[in-house]
Amino acid sequence: MPNTELALQPKTFLTLHPAYQTSFWGVAMIIAVLASIQLILGVIDITEQYTYVASYLSLHLAMEMVSVFISLMVFIVGWNVANHKLPSSLLLLSLIFFNVGIFDYFHAVSYGGMPDFLSHNDVQKHLNFWMAARFISAFGLLLLAIYLVSKIELHLNRTAIFIASLTFTLVFLWLVIYRIDLMPVWFVEGQGLTDLKKNLEYVIIGMNVLTALILLTQLNRPRSLHVPLLIGAVLVTAMSELYFTWYSTMTGVYNIMGHLYKVVAYFMIYRAIVVEAIDIPFNRLKESQETLDLAVTSTDTGLWRWPLGGDYVYLSPILKRQLGYNDHELANSFSALQSLLHPDDKAIFEEAIQSHKQTLGKNELFEVEVRFKHKNGDYRWIYSRGKEGRDKFGNIVEVIGTHTDVTHRRIEHERFRSALQASPNAMIMVDKQGCIVLANKKANLLFGYKDEELLTQPIEILVPNSMHEQHSSLVDGYMQNMQQREMAANRMLFAKRQNGEEFRVEVSLTPIKGSEENYVLASIVDLTEKLASQTRIEKLMHYDILTELPNRQLLVERANYVLDNARQLKLQVGLLLIGLDRFKNLNDSLGHSAGDEVLVEFARRLKSTISAKDTLARLGGDEFAILMPSTNTQQIIQLVNKVKEVLKHNFVVKSEQVLMTASMGIAMYPENGNDFSLLFQSSDTALARAKQIGIDTYLFFDNEMQLNVSRILKIDSAMHEALTQKQFYLEYQPQVDIQTKRLKGVEALIRWKHPEMGIIPPLDFIPQAESNGLILPLGEWVLETALKQLRSWLDKGFQPVVMAVNLSALQFKNEGLDKSIEALLKKYEIPPEYLELELTESMMMENPTRAITALNKLHAKGIRLAIDDFGTGYSSLSYLKQFNIHKLKIDQSFVRDIATNDDDRAIVSAIIQMAESLGYSTIAEGVETDAQLEFLQQNSCDEYQGYGFSRPVLAEVMEEKFLSAKG
Template identity: 40%
Template sequence: MLVLICSGSLSISLLHYLAEQRQLQQQFRLNDQAQSYAGAIQQELVRTSTAAYAVAAWLRLRQGDLNEFPVFAQSIYPYYPFLTAISVAPEGVIRAAYPAEQNQALLGFDVFRDPLQAEAAKRSLNQSLVYLSGPYQLRQGGVGIIGRLPVTLPQDDGEQRFWGFVNVTFKLDELASLQRMAQLPTQGIHYQLWLDQTEQPTLILSSSNSTFQPTAEAQIQTGTVNWRLQLAAPTSQFSTVQIWQVALAVIFNLLLVSLSYLLMHNLVRKKELRHLVNERTADLQTQLARHRSFIVASNTGSWEYDPEHQQLNCSPEYFSMLGYQASEFAAYTEHNLQQLWAELLHPADRDKAKAVFEQYQASEQSGLYENHFRMRHKHGHWVWILSRGRSIVTEQGKKLTVGTHIDISDRKESELKLQLLARLFEQSSEGLLITNAQQQVVMVNQAFCSISGYQAEEVIGKDPRLLSSGKHDKNFYQQMWHAIAEHGVWKGEIWNKRKDGSLYPEWLSISKIEGPEPGEIYYVGLFRDISQYKEDEAQIRFLAQYDALTELPNRALLLDRTEQALAVAKDQQQQLAMLFIDVDRFKQINDSLGHQTGDQLLIQIARRLTSLCRPEDTLCRLSSDEFVLLRPNTNAEMAAELAERILPLMLTPYQVSGHELVLSASIGIAVFPQDGQNFHELYRHADIAMYRAKENGRNTYCFFTSEMQRYHARHLLLENALRRAIENNELSLVYQPQYSLQQQKLTGFEALLRWQHPELGLISPGEFIPLAERSGLVIPLGEWVLKTALAERASWQQLTPAPLTVAINLSPIQFRQPGLLTLIDSLLHASQLPAEMLELEITESAMVEDPAHAASLLDAFRQRGLRIAVDDFGTGYSSLSYLKRFALHKLKIDQSFVRDLLSDADDRAIVQAIISMAHSLELDTIAEGVETAAQQALLQQLGCQAIQGYHYGKPLPAEQARAFIQQQLQT
């Protein structure tokens, strides 16, 4: 009997231990399942809620305009598979929903008037995050959860005004599909999902209609509300004793009873029975060790806390995951183990971790305890611990809290890396752009937005070609993508375009990477704006070619500019002047007043000389007090006039460092081609002439050749004669016919000025017109031409009703004349000619000198019906910008392009380009200087609309022009 009692007690103890171990393992497994499903639900809730933020950002960008809402909602809807509907509710009333067909019932629904949703809607007004509530019986059918995000828009006073809500809806049965949670009941495990949004929790999902006793619980954090996922396993899964264990106990008892019986009846078999008992005992120990190995292999430490006595018991794994052996803490009592836990906590985590644990103990809840903290490893580093537990009551009625410690350092490290990568992505000074294989932008960072001017929502889903500057051809991009396909990466300099249309250079690196799914490809573009680098590079080039003090070109750049100007002069048979300017007695001032004063004086001198330069001129500082002015397309007479402007300008007193200084200059002039064929010859000859000027007493200029006197004398003679030409009736007009190639008829004449001097004979317009412009005589000359041409054109009116135009050239000085518009109005009124009979020819340079004035004046001309032609098009400041801006009718192709049209491919290409451009801008074209039938035929083939030249008619006096008109009418 004693043996039977002992064996029974031993069996019961063994079964109780095995049951506890099995129950603990099953509890751990169920806890992990709850955490896994809770994590999946939390991730999907958070991810799905981001749809509301995207729509809210879109609404703020569009100031609440819903016109394009279906298009935008359609673009983001595929990324949220658990969404049932996306809707927007201005002032709380749903006005738009997507998908539209399935959600028609939502339109007009006022959330503030609905008794079920009004309270939740009001609570969400104070939230900056998506506020989840429900469950509700959805108007479109089914039961679901609704997430609301209040949207505010900025007002003129800077305050934010409530606009309405963005709503995202998903059905409850979609949540159960996460990670196959809906299949849990087939495994004997039921679940419930609670929403803790008020004092009374709301049941969201349940897989069981019967009494539910949760055995595992996990918290779900969504920002505004808390969720709880509870799992319940049937008691059969937590039975304290398995069948095989009972059977083992019964067998064990039977063996002991039999052993006792045999011992009493057969002492001879004592040794054999003892061996049998030892063997069975070893088997039991093996099984116990195997069960314990399960815990060891999972690297999970277990603990047990007795709140009544405040005692903490820990498993060996509790210490081993921190690098310790349990024996190292043998000196600690059970009370001290709780103190040891606190000592091992990270200082930053200690107070919070202790507070969470103490709060759980004080709450006397049966829910899940969960805590995250760091504990110090034996080697000094910190280990992230996930501590989970639950309060239980033993069979003896004793309350305990049992739990586990799990090392989650790897997970925390991964989360930290993701956070660092996200921060790096957003805070990087270099722009980042990621596209998918379909060349759609999927992600950009803040630096991209700062550099490009685009907001993220403006480019997500778009083709990155919207950034293209247009500066690179198709071959450039083909080579780029070939390199990416061949090597997986491309790096180089590229020009892109900002949102405001401005272009900027960037250094771009494109890498091809594989996505998380098989065959998924992404392209990552990393770039930086190198505008500053380009500016620095330009500054370096500037310092290599310019004087640091005055910022004028140095000798190296002067040499280059001179060679270019000489090439143009030789090609176009022009002259070129080089003026060598030496500041008289500068060395004395520099030595007496100091170099700082001398430097400031040189800067002022450079500014004065620069004020006399044209855009095509080059002013260079050679040495301390020597300057060279290179002036293309300038003859000796023009160079002398320039020198005469420089000398008095230099004599004007300078105010420098409190001193009033008066300086003069000596100027030497050399003119290409007579004074030199290259830079060195011109420079040397100008230098010699400058010294001759110094010898002549300074404050003067001197030419290298003696021809200047003759030119200068003629200049004075012509200027004086021109002043009397109008009074002496020496001026006349001739008219060159203009012929339409399309209509095959005369369309008008160009009035050309002629000067017949009684002694000097016929003076070329190329000689006296520039003289008139320089002397100011062009104003009275221009008025005489307008008056005479309109009067003579009026006399032809009786010959034909055809609208023959008369074209008159306006010089740039006339174009700037304040009373020009009034003068033309009065002359047209006096001649009684329609305004469309007058065509004004204006050079490009006259219009671009003051674009605002030109645009205003040309608009006034056009409103009156006057026709405007651009004279000598292609030889001046040709630009598409002014062609679009100004009110023009016709482009006049310069005769320099027509002269060699048949033999020069470049001239032919230029003419064709001008004609094509004019057609595109709906402008007429006329070619001047047409001398042959072959030129006319080619121009007609190229699409030119009209011609003017000796082939059709030479310039005719007024009477001969009348006869020409009559002849044209007859033929």
Template identity: 35%
Template sequence: MTAKDPLPSDRLFDVYQSLFDYNPDAGYALDMEGNFVLVNDSAVKLVGYSRKELLSMSFVSILPENQIDHTLQYFKSALNGNQERFYTAIQTKNKQYKELCVIVLPIFNKSEITGVIGIAKDITEIKKTRLELIKSRSQMESIFNSVDICLWSFDLGMKRLLNISPACLKIFGLSQEEFIKNPVLWKEFIHPEDMDMVSRKQTELYEGTSLEYEYRIIHQEGTVKWVSERTIPMRDHTGQIVRFEGLVIDITQRKMAENHLHHMAYHDTLTGLPNRRMLSERIESSLAKAQLKKEKVVFMYLDLDHFKFINDSLGHDLGDELLQVIAGRVKGCLRKQDTLSRQGGDEFAIILDDIDLKEAYEIADMCLSVISKPVLLRDQEFLLTASIGISLFPDHGQTAEHLIKRADQAMYQAKGNGRNNFKLYKEEMETDLTRRVLIGQSFHRALTNHEFSLHYQPIVNVEERRIIGFEALIRWQHPSLGFIPPSEFIELSEETGMILHIGAWVLQTACRQIKELELKGYSDLYVSVNVSARQFEEASFVKQLMDLLQENRLNPSQLKIEITESTAMTNVLDIIHKMNELRSIGVEISIDDFGTGYSSLSYLKSFHIHTLKIDQSFIADILLDSNQEAIVKAITAMAASLGIKTVAEGVEHLDQLIFLYSIGCTQMQGYFFSKPLPFAQAEKLLASGKDLFKDFPV
């Protein structure tokens, strides 16, 4: 062994050599200048250089620049006889950055330091994992301390909170310190009405059940809050529950929103009374209870007399105020347990539980009395009356449907008896069926005797400030039954098949009368005719139209066909085919009452329709209901994007007109402009040149 060789030469060398060579960590020896003189396989694998390459290199050559001074410091210390442990980094042959934990020792040869020997452990992945854990823990702590959720952990053995997040202060009004000092302090803030329920849940928790439930608390400041709690029992390896992990969320805003939505869904927006939906649930509940307890239930149907006249003549705003006053008066006549519901328009329903007829009559009398008292609004005095129909459970029916129907029949009997009175249902009131049969038997005679007539409601273009067409509406004046509304006979005529004959008469009459207007100089008008599903489905329908146009020498643009959404969706392929035929001859198609049916928007383009008629149900409350407003805006925008015109039906107020015009809907019809008129009056309206837009500022 030469003097320059730093390694010892005694018999232990072989043992040391073996420990060095097979060490899983990088082993190396350096001379006094820092050159590698010995490396093991692990070192070769770590740095990526071959053994030959390494033995021709200095350790400094594999150090990143920022590690050189730091590492040299420990190398020199080892050359001074010290054992050092430190952290550094190297750069491998393929430019990878490796973090190392290094131990270096001086090499003695006959008491003379001739170099250093070292072991370097690759801690790159360990350090990376540690940093990720630190980062993750930091993130978790940040979340724990910042979220509005109260997170907590309770140790059952020690009977103490292990931790609780700062959100406890916001939710309960108590600090972390207060909760840690007294872990059951939260129970003092549970709403008294929810205490029993929470206690039951706690029992389930200790039995090992995971919980998720909602309850109310009283905040430190006195406000009532809703919270949602989720708690999980944690078990040890033996299955014993050792702690609870839970969270508490403030759901007050959500509950308020839910309550608001529930109230909107079950209450009338104008009067705040229960609506049809709630009435349906209430009456089912009342009947079930009455059946169980053998009690009586009285159902009343109340309708204000001639209220439509007030709406039409004085406006719906005033009418709405009157309805609010009347609703308040009627409610004051009822007992606490009774239900008063607004059914729509001027109709109200009343449920009286566990009551006899004598007391029910007294309540009906009180209702009529308070309704008939003068109402002073806007310096005007109004006198109203009402008609009330009464049905009794179980005498007049076992189901809600029967009771409602029979109270309605009794109410119409009260109206027929002079109004301002009430009637109890009697079996002889079952005249509806007789009337229905009579109507069904009268269709043929009505056509022969000219009992049908058409009324025309103007359709206007607000932008052009003129009438552009009319919608033809059928009317029936029966010789014995009097006026029969379309809602009463159209459906029956469809059932009997007479709709084909009646519909043909409507088309013939409308074409003839629009031709009469053309001959009198009104050549730029069209007539829009409602066509039933059965008519439209007829194979000869398009040919019938072509014959009518030719017979009356009408331009196809003078006739528009209206079909409902449900008609459009009955047989889509056939409907599309017929619409294409109509389009080819120049007859335009309108979808009536759009938005109330179930048509797919994807079919609108396929149908090649020209006009969407926005149903009056959306227009009525458009200025009061943001949902209705949004629907109308959406329909108008969608139609515009598809190149489809829109006509708003049921426009009755100037404010509605202004709003519709502002969103781009320029074609409208409704009582604001004119009610449906007999043909002669419609002609007079045109001849008079009456300004239907005198109140419209644009």
């Protein structure tokens, strides 16, 4: 919060600058003492014995001579310093006291009782000189004060003003000496001072007081004259004049005191001019010399002076110290200095000297940087710089300059050069004229130049001719505002090799500040490889590596453009998805390399079927897409027939003739979707439906498919709320011993009852949950709900049964699966052997090594493990032996026809035998008939489940019909 009390206070009349703090109070003390004395003399009665002082004439003459001497000293000092660019107020003050000194002198020698001087001496004569001196002094000092306040700069011609002053003095002297009758009467014998004299004295006193008041306003800042002393002088002068209004005789005490006060006032004026003209400049010169000495010492820079025509050279002690010598150990001679030069630098040093001798008189600098031998045997780099010196007649008589030890700078420079040479980038340093002063080997190699061939060359030789003008403009702009930056961040920047080849570059600029000149360091990177890599990356991002066709990303970009155009022009757009039939069988039988050959050849054939405006893309695997702008149904059917036609010719793979067919799904814009996402979904639905019907089939997306898609979307949307609204529940299907029909376990199966759609089959919502990510929370809910139910059955006293729960692929990939299951088992106090986790073959074979690790962790905790839908995947027997599992679950697709299909019977028998040999138990799912059960019993299957025993039932039904109490 600001100090408002202080802020509102007005500025005081008297504000002292720090430079006047001490002197002002000293002057004030003198004024106070003199004023006190005058007050005392003014109030006491001066008796007749004090109206005459013996030897007054001698005393008067002595005091006046002191005043004259001081006046002339003021004049001499002010006159002689006027040529040294000091304030003109000094000259004005000196001329005032020239007149005052002359008149005071004539006043002294014309005093009554003194020998006649040029004319008869009397009271009137010496008072005329006195009054003239007093008035000129008072009026002159008043003018000086007004000048200081007005801030007007006077340009005085000292010769002209001196002649005018001298002329006035001579005229006045002539009048007083030869025509005194024309002058006024100042004193009447027996009566004392005339009224004119007293009144004029009062006017002089008033002028002095006014001068003091004006000068008081100048104490807040330093002025060209010492203001406190001037204030003291005019106030003491005023007191002196007051004395001269009191006396009635010419030889009394008041007269003596007035003269004494006048001497004090003159001394103050002398000090004021001496302080400004002599003391202050001298002190400043001394401070400047001390600053120079400090600067020279702190910067380790010394001086040298070389008089021309001799061997003598003055060397400052700093240079000698830099070379390890005391001042007396190294002679001040040119020959001694030369003896310390490095042999490689002697010619350089001599050349620099001779070159400077030839340029003497042109005011050019002498510069040289050479090595001198140190006392310890090392060499130091010394930089010398000087210029010619002249005598007072303008003749060149010497060369004077400075010397600096730059060894550290040279070392750093060499390190800098080494660093540049080691840089993996091309590095070029340019001076402010745009000339190359440094280039590393990488730069020479990049631009095709030999070592040092680039030095002194203009940077434009590395810039294409077409860009010279633009480059020059950029250089000029950068030199005016140098800062670190990168060039070509968002625009083309080309460089040119010596052979004329142009290539893309990236340039980073760094300003380098030197002691004498600024430079720019350019780091240059050849972008040729980088751009080639970007092109390759761009191709990888938008094109299929195998077929070099556009990929899904590029298809989407082009489709969005085509659809935007179609909206504006109201055109139809067709999207045809193509999937090769039984392509997996080809890969499994002939290998993936064979499959790749077929895909490449098929892509080549498809190119021949499309027009220039169409886009053919590979989506992945065996799926392709053709985007047809501005088309119709008839044109699409023609394209479909072309695709069928190219597939009639066999593919030759590894000397095998392979016949391939394709299924196709077609969607039309805007009928089947108003954006690419919907259009693709529709064509994908049509393709899936075509594959379900059979091979070599194509279908247009229709309303029935639309209803199916709508239902899927509705299911997907409803699923997000179903879990929180408890729409899911579990049913349990018994798993029984195949021989005794005794209940061994139950499989927990998820069910969904939607308030509007009713019962939704798992086959409808499980795939959607896997695609939208809800399968993870859904699987966790099933696992916890099943264990919670098992805990409830145990608490009710039922015999323990194994609870089988299916794991999703996402759950199985969870690194913390074993810990989360262990936590649930502890939460519901379930022994781990009562939990059986079912996993599919594909889940484990996706990454067998990781699967083995995960299964081992679960097995170590005592949890039972089973492979679900066994036989539908592609398990490797070598991996199967490493899996810590308890049970193989035979898929119902093999069980369904075992009573009539020999192949299925053989497969089931083989699975049972293999499991038995590996120590696994087996369970068959989907058992519905007695014939199926009989075959399984005969082949020693351990357990079964299915409608032949019981459908999945609610927990309450399970309790009533199948669970038994502990015996």
